[in-house]
Structures are given as C-alpha cells and as structure tokens.
Amino acid sequence: MQKQRTSARIEAFRTVAIASDCLFGFSRAIVSAMKKEYMIFGGIILLVLAVISGISYRESNTPGKLDSFAQCLKEKGAIFYGAFWCPHCQNQKKMFGRSAKLLPYVECSTPNGQGQLPVCTDKKIEGYPTWEFSDGNREGGEVPLATLAEKTGCALPE
Numbered sequence: 001m002q003k004q005r006t007s008a009r010i011e012a013f014r015t016v017a018i019a020s021d022c023l024f025g026f027s028r029a030i031v032s033a034m035k036k037e038y039m040i041f042g043g044i045i046l047l048v049l050a051v052i053s054g055i056s057y058r059e060s061n062t063p064g065k066l067d068s069f070a071q072c073l074k075e076k077g078a079i080f081y082g083a084f085w086c087p088h089c090q091n092q093k094k095m096f097g098r099s100a101k102l103l104p105y106v107e108c109s110t111p112n113g114q115g116q117l118p119v120c121t122d123k124k125i126e127g128y129p130t131w132e133f134s135d136g137n138r139e140g141g142e143v144p145l146a147t148l149a150e151k152t153g154c155a156l157p158e
Helices: 002-061 067-075 087-102 118-122 145-152
Strands: 079-082 105-107 130-132 138-140
Touching: 067 087, 067 145, 079 087
Parallel strands: 079 105
Antiparallel strands: 079 130, 130 138
16 A cells, blocks of 8 residues: 555656646747747847948938038138027028038027027127128028029039
C-alpha cells in the first residue's frame, strides 16, 4: 500500500512536471514570439522615423526658389519690420517660401506681444509689416514681390 501511494505520488509529480513543462514551454514560445513581434514593430518604427528625418533634412537643405532674390533685398539695404503675432507678416514670409529665412527681417514685438522693441520705436515703425528701403522710402502691408523687385532693383526669378 505504501509503495502504491509513493508510486502514485511520483506519477502525480511527473504529470505536474510534464504539464508545467508544456505550460512553461508554451509560454516561453509565446514570449519569444511576442519579442519577435516587438522587434519587428520597433524596426518598422525606426525605419519610418529615418525616412521622415531624411525627407525633413533634404527639405531644409534644399535652396528656396527665391534665395537669390531674398539675398539681393538684403544687399540692397531693404529691411522687413514685423511681429511674430502679425498675420500679414506671416503671409509676407509665405510669399518667399523656404527663402524666408534669408529675408532682412527685424522682429519688432516684445516676447509677450504687448509692446514694441526699441529698434522699431527708434525707427518709428507704426504698422506691420513695414518695408524700409535704402532711399528711406517705406511700404506698409503685404508688399507684392514685383513691387519689392521694382523698389530695390533686384531681379525676381521667374
């Protein structure tokens, strides 16, 4: 009787051991598969980020169509006074596309948008945008590119 109980216990332990091996083996397989899926998913995410970074880098380093025009405006002494909160100033910059970064731009607004910086009060800038030319003349509002070309003698690319 004692042998039968011992034998039954051994058999029960074997059954539990086999079951746990199956269960843990199965769960190891699931964990392994999940790790593989996470690695594939992570790889895809990294690939997408690399593509986006490449496109962004290329766009920021590609010359704008109006780069030479914007540089010429600066060389001819034209100055664009504006404010970061001014929608007309934003529209003026949009006319230049990627070349806007080359404009002879002077920010007139205080960081809180409630006042004007001394560089603009000293020049008596009363509205935005204001373009000032080397001869002292000024143009206010959104100035067409053709007018800027005419006032400065800069060639407007076609």
